[in-house]
Amino acid sequence: xxxxYDVVVVGGGVIGTSCAYxxxxxxxxxxxxxxxxxxxGTSSHCDGxxxxxDKMPGIDAALxxxxxxxxxxxxxxxxxxxxLHQRGSLYVCETDEEMEIASKYANDLHKEGYRVSVLTPxxxxxxxxxxxxxxxxxxxxxxxxxxxxxxxCFAFVNEVKGKGLDVYAQTEVTNIKLNTDNAVEAVxxxxxxxxxxxxxxxxxxWAPEIGKMVGLNIPIEPRxxxxxxxxxxxxxxxxxxxxxxxxxxxxxxECKRPPELEKYGVSFTIEPSAGxxxxxxxxxxxxxxxxxxxxxxxxxxxxxxxxxxxxxxxMNCIRSYAGVRPFMEEHLPLITDVxxxxxxxxxxxxxxxxxxxxxxTGQLISEIIVGEETCRDIEPFRFNRYKK
Amino acid sequence: xxxxxxxVIGGGPAGLSAAIEAAEAGVxxxxxxxxxxxxxxxxxxxxxxxxSSMHRAGTRGIDIGEExxxxxxxxxxxxxxxxxxxxxxxxxxxAVDVKKSLTEHExxxxxxxxxxxxxxxxxxxVKFPGWTLPGVMGAGAAQTMANFHRVLxxxxxxxxxxxxVGLIVSYQLMQAGAEIVGIVEAQPNINGYAVHASKLTRxxxxxxxxxxIIEAKGKERVNQAVIGKVNPDWSIVEGSEIxxxxxxxxxxxxxKPLIGMAYMGGCKLINDRFLxxxxxxxxxxxxxxxxxxxxxxxxxxxxxxxxxxxxxKLCGVSIAESLGYLDSTKAEELKKAIWNRLAxxxxxxxxxxxxxxxxxxxxxxxxxMEG
Numbered sequence: 047x048x049x050x051y052d053v054v055v056v057g058g059g060v061i062g063t064s065c066a067y068x069x070x071x072x073x074x075x076x077x078x079x080x081x082x083x084x085x086x087g088t089s090s091h092c093d094g095x096x097x098x099x100d101k102m103p104g105i106d107a108a109l110x111x112x113x114x115x116x117x118x119x120x121x122x123x124x125x126x127x128x129x130l131h132q133r134g135s136l137y138v139c140e141t142d143e144e145m146e147i148a149s150k151y152a153n154d155l156h157k158e159g160y161r162v163s164v165l166t167p168x169x170x171x172x173x174x175x176x177x178x179x180x181x182x183x184x185x186x187x188x189x190x191x192x193x194x195x196x197x198x199c200f201a202f203v204n205e206v207k208g209k210g211l212d213v214y215a216q217t218e219v220t221n222i223k224l225n226t227d228n229a230v231e232a233v234x235x236x237x238x239x240x241x242x243x244x245x246x247x248x249x250x251x252w253a254p255e256i257g258k259m260v261g262l263n264i265p266i267e268p269r270x271x272x273x274x275x276x277x278x279x280x281x282x283x284x285x286x287x288x289x290x291x292x293x294x295x296x297x298x299x300e301c302k303r304p305p306e307l308e309k310y311g312v313s314f315t316i317e318p319s320a321g322x323x324x325x326x327x328x329x330x331x332x333x334x335x336x337x338x339x340x341x342x343x344x345x346x347x348x349x350x351x352x353x354x355x356x357x358x359x360x361m362n363c364i365r366s367y368a369g370v371r372p373f374m375e376e377h378l379p380l381i382t383d384v385x386x387x388x389x390x391x392x393x394x395x396x397x398x399x400x401x402x403x404x405x406x407t408g409q410l411i412s413e414i415i416v417g418e419e420t421c422r423d424i425e426p427f428r429f430n431r432y433k434k
Numbered sequence: 435x436x437x438x439x440x441x442v443i444g445g446g447p448a449g450l451s452a453a454i455e456a457a458e459a460g461v462x463x464x465x466x467x468x469x470x471x472x473x474x475x476x477x478x479x480x481x482x483x484x485x486s487s488m489h490r491a492g493t494r495g496i497d498i499g500e501e502x503x504x505x506x507x508x509x510x511x512x513x514x515x516x517x518x519x520x521x522x523x524x525x526x527x528x529a530v531d532v533k534k535s536l537t538e539h540e541x542x543x544x545x546x547x548x549x550x551x552x553x554x555x556x557x558x559x560v561k562f563p564g565w566t567l568p569g570v571m572g573a574g575a576a577q578t579m580a581n582f583h584r585v586l587x588x589x590x591x592x593x594x595x596x597x598x599v600g601l602i603v604s605y606q607l608m609q610a611g612a613e614i615v616g617i618v619e620a621q622p623n624i625n626g627y628a629v630h631a632s633k634l635t636r637x638x639x640x641x642x643x644x645x646x647i648i649e650a651k652g653k654e655r656v657n658q659a660v661i662g663k664v665n666p667d668w669s670i671v672e673g674s675e676i677x678x679x680x681x682x683x684x685x686x687x688x689x690k691p692l693i694g695m696a697y698m699g700g701c702k703l704i705n706d707r708f709l710x711x712x713x714x715x716x717x718x719x720x721x722x723x724x725x726x727x728x729x730x731x732x733x734x735x736x737x738x739x740x741x742x743x744x745x746x747k748l749c750g751v752s753i754a755e756s757l758g759y760l761d762s763t764k765a766e767e768l769k770k771a772i773w774n775r776l777a778x779x780x781x782x783x784x785x786x787x788x789x790x791x792x793x794x795x796x797x798x799x800x801x802x803m804e805g
Binding site: 338340341345366 | 521523524527529541543
């Protein structure tokens with residue numbers, strides 16, 4: 047393989063496939079290089095939602111909202127069905143303290159113009175009759191989406207494969223060659239060298255490795271999350287439901303939670319799937335790159351889920367799986383060029399929001415590479431934030 | 435947490451034999467079995483074994499089953515029934531879903547030094563229009579119903595597949611009072627042993643070689659089967675369709691190893707059609723690429739009860755040796771004898787291919803451990 051492409055995208059997850067898709071749409075020839083296979087890592091070991099109400103008010107929520115709008119366009123644009131459903135989503139609160147924080151959070155989002163409403167316990171029951179009866183209330187957003195994450199990756203790839211995109215699966219990047227100006231010159235892989243002036247590092251948890259090849263320190267760490275799958279049944283929930291403790295766990299908010307849950311960042315989430323199985327989560331802990339689902343965590347998640355959704359006690363768990371999410375201290379991904387290395391771009395570090403933010407991430411990367419005005423302010427996502 | 439030295443997943447011929455061999459040397463063993471009675475497929479094998487004379491030819495599977503269970507009892511092997519292993523986790527922790535009653539389950543965790551995966555195999559499905567209708571089932575399932583639960587699955591049966599399972603189960607269903615409408619085999623020749631096939635043809639049961647199932651018809655349950663002759667490209671020869679009145683279609687399309695636990699344990703797997711598909715690699719001691727996880731019987735590649743018993747014994751001896759209950763000279767002697775018997779059992783029909791596949795498994799283990 048001695049080929050030349052306008053851009054080499056490294057990483058075949060949802061971010062890489064979205065970048066590849068959006069770049070081809072801009073007229074670039076793109077090689078997508080993946081060490082394993084499409085959607086083989088984090089993008090197939092996650093859940094599948096695009097939400098506003100798991101984002102912090104401000105840029106985080108804005109990016110989430112822009113992605114939801116872009117998803118609705120993609121549903122028409124991509125011929126491969128990725129099972130998009132606009133179902134809405136629900137946060138539920140266990141304590142008065144949580145309800146207070148949640149109401150304030152909802153108000154902040156509301157002020158920014160998002161359609162988010164606060165629900166009483168009675169309204170909660172109306173929306174989801176199988177929720178525990180003793181909850182203190184919740185917040186609801188009608189705009190949130192459900193998506194099949196691996197089908198989404200294939201939808202991006204299938205649309206442009208052979209029409210500007212070549213996929214090199216089972217191909218590992220071994221080195222990135224720079225010229226005397228420190229600019230990208232070629233990408234060396236286990237299957238040969240690709241000549242290119244531009245590389246996009248979309249390797250999520252593994253982005254630091256591809257960063258090191260050009261002397262960059264990308265501060266991403268793998269954070270593990272475990273998810274359980276139930277047997278198929280009649281539809282027991284209509285939308286994504288999460289306990290507000292998920293936000294507490296995700297953003298390290300100030301709020302009292304049981305310490306045994308905090309150890310593994312366990313909080314209740316549930317979402318319906320196309321086949322009427324439910325996915326039940328979740329956990330967050332730092333345990334390296336391993337993706338074993340530990341029985342302790344599975345146990346804790348199941349117990350937590352039964353507390354919020356008692357009907358789950360009557361159902362079987364048929365599978366469990368874990369994935370590693372690319373954690374960044376700032377809870378903001380990198381969607382950026384790199385000043386020191388012309389031609390090197392990064393789109394990584396979305397933690398639990400990769401699926402949700404993939405459309406806008408791909409769009410932004412394509413705009414950055416073209417050099418045109420970006421659809422949003424990219425300053426917060428730039429790599430040079432570490433210089434300040 | 436409950437502790438043990440050796441935990442065996444699956445109490446069929448392989449698992450029971452592993453347990454007996456290890457317990458005889460002094461190892462403390464727990465067997466976990468999902469069914470209400472251990473013994474695996476042995477208790478539905480009401481026919482006499484055949485083949486190798488050194489290997490119980492003339493003995494019925496059920497008698498071997500009783501014998502193995504009695505030995506386990508004598509050796510104080512703990513057997514948990516109605517207990518399903520749901521996962522193998524880090525540090526040799528095995529999680530078991532213990533069924534207490536129809537609605538009550540308890541999750542029990544066991545910490546063990548050694549794990550033997552002896553989970554057996556599952557039946558391959560054949561998909562055709564109507565395959566999900568009540569009355570369409572695996573040949574093994576029909577055999578369990580008839581021979582173990584003493585329930586006749588149907589009165590007019592069409593068997594798909596003429597391998598030994600298809601032939602034996604057809605004969606047993608016939609003995610139990612069902613009419614075997616026919617046996618369908620897509621290959622040009624009968625797949626199983628002639629001795630079984632001739633028992634059926636003597637009774638006037640038609641074996642349709644070169645035919646395949648096209649469709650199962652029926653509303654509430656299957657009441658007709660349409661079969662047809664196949665061309666070399668698997669299309670149907672026009673006008674060759676035959677419609678048969680049936681109430682049951684049984685599918686004997688081979689077995690594949692149950693590898694869930696090996697996959698979860700991170701054992702390296704290889705794919706070989708003579709193993710029945712994906713199966714874990716293992717070494718001379720039946721240990722997989724994951725330390726302390728061993729495999730035996732159909733779970734290590736589909737064969738039959740005798741090889742399962744021998745592979746189980748290998749696990750038992752190796753584990754007893756590794757835990758210090760057997761000195762290495764004695765263990766080596768036992769292992770050598772078992773491997774010799776296995777070589778004997780792997781002669782005969784498809785013997786070369788099976789021996790080749792088993793050899794590849796050993797080689798892939800070495801490659802994986804060196805790489």
